[in-house]
Amino acid sequence: MPLVTGGSGVFEAVQRGDGEQVALLIQQDRSILKQRGWGGFTALHFAALHGNRPIAEILLNCGADPNITCDAGQTPFHFACRHGNISIMHKMVQHGADLRMVDQQGKTSLHHAVCGGSIVAMQYLWETTMFRFSDADNLLITPLHMAASTGNTDVVRYLLRENRCSADAVDHKGATALHVAAEKGAIEVCWLLLHNTGLHILHTKNHTGLTPLDLCSRGTTFRHQQLTKMLEQFINKPKDQKPRESYVMYYWTLLLPSVSGAAVFLIAAALGENGGVLCGLLFPLLAKVTLSQYHRMSDYQRLPNPIYLGTLTAAIIHTIIFLVQNTLKLPLTLLHIWPAYTLLNVSVLHFSVVLWLFWKLLTQDPGKLKAVDTDPRISSIADLVESNQNPCRFCVYCELFQVANCKHCRLCDLCVMDYDHHCLFLNRCVGQNNHRVFLLFVLAMIVAQLFFVGTAGYYLHWRSEVEESWSWSSVAMREAWVLLLLIINALAVLWETWLLSEQFNAISAGTTTYFRQCHHKKSNWSKRTVTVLLFLIEGKNFRSKNQNAIDI
Numbered sequence: 001m002p003l004v005t006g007g008s009g010v011f012e013a014v015q016r017g018d019g020e021q022v023a024l025l026i027q028q029d030r031s032i033l034k035q036r037g038w039g040g041f042t043a044l045h046f047a048a049l050h051g052n053r054p055i056a057e058i059l060l061n062c063g064a065d066p067n068i069t070c071d072a073g074q075t076p077f078h079f080a081c082r083h084g085n086i087s088i089m090h091k092m093v094q095h096g097a098d099l100r101m102v103d104q105q106g107k108t109s110l111h112h113a114v115c116g117g118s119i120v121a122m123q124y125l126w127e128t129t130m131f132r133f134s135d136a137d138n139l140l141i142t143p144l145h146m147a148a149s150t151g152n153t154d155v156v157r158y159l160l161r162e163n164r165c166s167a168d169a170v171d172h173k174g175a176t177a178l179h180v181a182a183e184k185g186a187i188e189v190c191w192l193l194l195h196n197t198g199l200h201i202l203h204t205k206n207h208t209g210l211t212p213l214d215l216c217s218r219g220t221t222f223r224h225q226q227l228t229k230m231l232e233q234f235i236n237k238p239k240d241q242k243p244r245e246s247y248v249m250y251y252w253t254l255l256l257p258s259v260s261g262a263a264v265f266l267i268a269a270a271l272g273e274n275g276g277v278l279c280g281l282l283f284p285l286l287a288k289v290t291l292s293q294y295h296r297m298s299d300y301q302r303l304p305n306p307i308y309l310g311t312l313t314a315a316i317i318h319t320i321i322f323l324v325q326n327t328l329k330l331p332l333t334l335l336h337i338w339p340a341y342t343l344l345n346v347s348v349l350h351f352s353v354v355l356w357l358f359w360k361l362l363t364q365d366p367g368k369l370k371a372v373d374t375d376p377r378i379s380s381i382a383d384l385v386e387s388n389q390n391p392c393r394f395c396v397y398c399e400l401f402q403v404a405n406c407k408h409c410r411l412c413d414l415c416v417m418d419y420d421h422h423c424l425f426l427n428r429c430v431g432q433n434n435h436r437v438f439l440l441f442v443l444a445m446i447v448a449q450l451f452f453v454g455t456a457g458y459y460l461h462w463r464s465e466v467e468e469s470w471s472w473s474s475v476a477m478r479e480a481w482v483l484l485l486l487i488i489n490a491l492a493v494l495w496e497t498w499l500l501s502e503q504f505n506a507i508s509a510g511t512t513t514y515f516r517q518c519h520h521k522k523s524n525w526s527k528r529t530v531t532v533l534l535f536l537i538e539g540k541n542f543r544s545k546n547q548n549a550i551d552i
Ligand SMILES: [Zn+2]
Pocket: 395, 396, 397, 398, 399, 407, 408, 409, 413, 414, 415
């Protein structure tokens, strides 16, 4: 039985990823291309299922049919869409894949791409102009129903953008996408649907007379309970309203380090010599709370967590308060050189520069990629595949084709050119437009902190001398606020020095810290120093150097 042996052999070879064996078996007997195995799958079905591009190409080049159906009426092209491998999908289209084919459930290739969760595959199919996002299967299930069922928020966002899918569409049971998401307890999907469409969909009843809230309240998980609370909160509001994002928790988290720090210090000051003990107990606790925070806040809006920005702001505010409050208390001359008011004036001036740079960083565009910045030669996913570039260059969030050295930041929700990193202490990205300001800010911070460490150290020394009865430990306990600020600033200087060395290293190599691993070229020290200085003076666009980089 050579045919059966060859058939099962080719399936095994495909599953193993053994291209040579596949090619050999086809050479021996071409009929194995149509051989069906488990579920009516052909070898091409298996290759598409595993996303094995070389084997799929061998099979297609040898004449395998991308439109042959398995027992469920699904073609290899459906499988490729589900896997999301654009190269295989494109190859199948070139070999005559019929984009109009639907499976036994009436699902199109777009349904399969949604099921697999690949937005690039969805975009590729949409670009063929053969699909509508409103297309439903035999059970009236739309792509949005399927995305809501899988709980994939990125796909739901994509389908709701530009009104691609209507959230009002109902399936054969009269259920909207909100019914589906509520039944699954998918709280973020429900928020997206309500935020995008309005509260009227919350009142839609399915064929059994149940609203999304009724379905959700049947669930027993923690997510269902959270979602029930959210939906109950919205159900009594006007139907034509859209729920707005609330920033109360965001600003509270932002202020928390400043407020809690101030509260601890005030209580510590009131306790006198025992204040140091209180600070010693509470500050590790505050540090633990800060360090255990996630990058996003835990509520359904999933806003970026500003706790580190709050910590940096608190450190700057507390440092300035110390300088203003205590510098004039110092003896008339500091190291017999500077009168105290000169010291105060210099520190006010320098901190004004620090605050100006800080404000600039918080408000300036980090280098957002716009449509005009993209390469005019690339206008579709097919263009990317044909020019042998990575299809992931299509940003599924901004829906733009990224240029070299560009990365999408999910926290900032934008593509940043010459991306360096997302700075948690600024809650913003550092990229082409603000990289130089960022470095100047870090340099200014180091100078300010060294200045503060010197002043605070001298202040503590002076206190121990003025109060003759006080020992050093007594000064440390009574002035715990100053001592802690001194330690924090001294540690920050060490960390920022390391950060600057990493930054200068990357800049001198003509790149950013994020893309540094791609560049191995090393030039001599003097050349690198000149590059860093030029960057600090006039800034630089790294992109032109790497414009033609090919990713694949
Ligand atoms: Zn993007």
